[in-house]
Amino acid sequence: MKDKNQKIIEWQAQADKLVLAKHKVNQRIIEISLNSLIVEGKQERGPLNLSLVLDRSGSMQGEKLKYVRKAAAHVVDLMQAKDRLGVVIYDNVITELFASAEMTEENKAEVKKRIQEVHSGGSTDLGGGWLKGCSQVAANSNERTFNRTLLLTDGLANVGMTSLEELATHASELFRRGVSTSTFGVGVGYDEHLLEAMATTGGGRFHFLETMQAIPLEFEREFQELINICLKDVAFSLMLPQGVTLEVAGGYQPENDDGHFKVFTGCLFSGQKQSLYLRLNIAEGVSAKDLVIPISLKAKYEDGTPFEASTTLTFKAVTPQEEAAVAADKDLMERYSAVFMADAANEALRRERRGDRSGASQVIQDSLNLNSPYLSRNGINKYQTMSSEMVTGLNESQRKNYHYQEYQNKRGSLMVRDYPAELVNGCLFTRIDDQHILIDSGSPVSAGKREEWIFMNQSHRLATSALGVSPAYLSHEIGHPVDMLMGTDILKNYVLTIDLKNGILNFSEHAFKIGKFRAFFKVLAGVPIIRGKLAGETVEMFVDTGAKLTYVEKQMVAGLTPIRQEQDFYPTIGRFTTPVFELPLEINGGVKLQAQVGILPEKLESTLLVTGAKAILGTQLFKHYIVSMDFVNREIWLT
Numbered sequence: 001m002k003d004k005n006q007k008i009i010e011w012q013a014q015a016d017k018l019v020l021a022k023h024k025v026n027q028r029i030i031e032i033s034l035n036s037l038i039v040e041g042k043q044e045r046g047p048l049n050l051s052l053v054l055d056r057s058g059s060m061q062g063e064k065l066k067y068v069r070k071a072a073a074h075v076v077d078l079m080q081a082k083d084r085l086g087v088v089i090y091d092n093v094i095t096e097l098f099a100s101a102e103m104t105e106e107n108k109a110e111v112k113k114r115i116q117e118v119h120s121g122g123s124t125d126l127g128g129g130w131l132k133g134c135s136q137v138a139a140n141s142n143e144r145t146f147n148r149t150l151l152l153t154d155g156l157a158n159v160g161m162t163s164l165e166e167l168a169t170h171a172s173e174l175f176r177r178g179v180s181t182s183t184f185g186v187g188v189g190y191d192e193h194l195l196e197a198m199a200t201t202g203g204g205r206f207h208f209l210e211t212m213q214a215i216p217l218e219f220e221r222e223f224q225e226l227i228n229i230c231l232k233d234v235a236f237s238l239m240l241p242q243g244v245t246l247e248v249a250g251g252y253q254p255e256n257d258d259g260h261f262k263v264f265t266g267c268l269f270s271g272q273k274q275s276l277y278l279r280l281n282i283a284e285g286v287s288a289k290d291l292v293i294p295i296s297l298k299a300k301y302e303d304g305t306p307f308e309a310s311t312t313l314t315f316k317a318v319t320p321q322e323e324a325a326v327a328a329d330k331d332l333m334e335r336y337s338a339v340f341m342a343d344a345a346n347e348a349l350r351r352e353r354r355g356d357r358s359g360a361s362q363v364i365q366d367s368l369n370l371n372s373p374y375l376s377r378n379g380i381n382k383y384q385t386m387s388s389e390m391v392t393g394l395n396e397s398q399r400k401n402y403h404y405q406e407y408q409n410k411r412g413s414l415m416v417r418d419y420p421a422e423l424v425n426g427c428l429f430t431r432i433d434d435q436h437i438l439i440d441s442g443s444p445v446s447a448g449k450r451e452e453w454i455f456m457n458q459s460h461r462l463a464t465s466a467l468g469v470s471p472a473y474l475s476h477e478i479g480h481p482v483d484m485l486m487g488t489d490i491l492k493n494y495v496l497t498i499d500l501k502n503g504i505l506n507f508s509e510h511a512f513k514i515g516k517f518r519a520f521f522k523v524l525a526g527v528p529i530i531r532g533k534l535a536g537e538t539v540e541m542f543v544d545t546g547a548k549l550t551y552v553e554k555q556m557v558a559g560l561t562p563i564r565q566e567q568d569f570y571p572t573i574g575r576f577t578t579p580v581f582e583l584p585l586e587i588n589g590g591v592k593l594q595a596q597v598g599i600l601p602e603k604l605e606s607t608l609l610v611t612g613a614k615a616i617l618g619t620q621l622f623k624h625y626i627v628s629m630d631f632v633n634r635e636i637w638l639t
Helices: 063-078 105-116 126-139 164-176 192-201 212-226 320-325 330-354 357-374 377-392 396-411 471-478 602-611 620-624
Strands: 007-015 019-021 026-038 048-055 084-090 094-102 146-153 180-186 206-209 229-239 244-248 255-257 260-269 273-282 291-300 306-318 416-420 422-424 427-432 435-439 452-455 458-461 484-486 495-499 504-508 517-524 527-534 537-543 550-552 564-570 574-587 591-599 615-617 627-630 635-638
Touching: 007 306, 019 026, 019 320, 026 229, 026 260, 026 291, 026 330, 048 063, 048 126, 063 084, 063 105, 063 146, 063 212, 084 105, 084 126, 094 105, 094 126, 126 146, 126 164, 146 192, 146 212, 164 180, 164 192, 164 260, 180 192, 180 212, 192 206, 192 330, 192 396, 206 212, 206 396, 212 416, 212 504, 229 273, 260 273, 273 330, 330 357, 330 377, 330 396, 357 377, 377 452, 377 458, 416 427, 435 471, 471 484, 527 591, 527 615, 550 574, 591 620, 602 615
Parallel strands: 019 306, 048 084, 048 146, 146 180, 180 206, 435 484, 537 615, 550 591
Antiparallel strands: 007 026, 026 273, 084 094, 229 260, 229 291, 244 273, 255 260, 291 306, 416 504, 422 427, 427 435, 452 458, 495 504, 495 627, 517 527, 517 635, 527 537, 527 574, 550 615, 564 574, 574 591, 627 635
């Protein structure tokens, strides 16, 4: 279906198989998918009506509050004069920092001034602060506005309304009245199950912000979705006869009015595919004849104009033998199983947190037994590793990462994660699951203390050493803890963006185009090689995020005067001292800098000669540019 804004809305309903075994209990899986495609340039968007609800409790002091203020000010800058914004801050006291108003330049300046004056306080009346923000939005909503409250917290609801069930019910009721809720959990001290429930029943998004530096970035991602809304208030309805019950996967809570089931899924933004999975439990008596299930979709366009569509699924009653001979739709069952396992993992995480470790592990194992025919080998390995780790217990960082991973699986979202980034003695480091991780694009192998590691929804095997050295050896040589070395056997699956200016390392499954300059690279033995110019000579260079200097053959610096001596080490080489020179480096004609260059140790130079490369490009590049390394498409983008 094509709407007046030149957007194509596609939707369909299908089942694992459209037959029932007569006079038997049956289970059928229904997938309803909704998709938005843009076929022309973006049209004028409708006005936003937002409230920022910011936790300013005592635990938010220092760096957290600094980045929250930065994120809130960034949201203000992104808004247009037709948009409305209100700001609420809370600890144990609820304060309307800025009453909802249109974002004129004058109001923008005033709200940013007030945001900068926010300081940390006491306890956490999350429910009270959130409801105040929702009331701001509700008081200024109309058919044309898109209405949402953005709730950010780093802690637990410990004052006022604290019950998950109560807060989720309120979120659902407010969503039915046109006010949606997105939640942002900062750090590892918040209640992830509460924030997910509020966002899911509230028709919004849940965001996990493990690193404070990512708070502004995640707010911007939410904002970009808000300004690209195609449909809002999306609701699917099914009419079911007596003897047929319904279970909804993915955390959605259906409403049932005498067999009329309704499921609210929030909004659909440009380019998004939204999928809903339902399990029908069909009683023996119902399967005696064909079963017709009417399904309808109701939503609204940005301007409030209704969007409606309907279809039916007909399940033919056949003999048990005929039903057994019909194969289930394997692709559909794979998609359903991914959401089913995410639900099971969420329940297991609840049990593990309560201390029921064996019960948590068993939930995963039981679910694997049911769904393993439709899971990939990697998926099975991932959940088996998770099950084993639950037996010994998880730390808070693991709980949050696993929970957010499964939330994204339920929503069919592309995995995008932000982590802190820093250079330590010239080596690129991040922290994930409380581990100090050395990012080393010069190593084709990852090594660590664990045998298996779950990252970005995949299970990865880790060696005990890489390039002949252990994490303990690297810790000693770098002078910084190394719990794990991440090599290209893991990096090859993602787009890695290194933004040292903002202290962020971003991993994404999505091959997006970002940056002013693009260059291509090839891969040899798993390590990327890029072509550039050093001192005007075109050379091929290994890109090594574990090397603090750029290294060249000695003949390239013959006759030049070094600027200093530098001690370094290299796996398989050990410690060595090199003179350091400055050479002009150029990539793709636009990327230019004075590179700090050392001389390749003889053993390493011999190895490079075999490959045809003449240099190793170290981490100095990242001090001057934001670099996105797309290992999937073998592109490097630089800004």
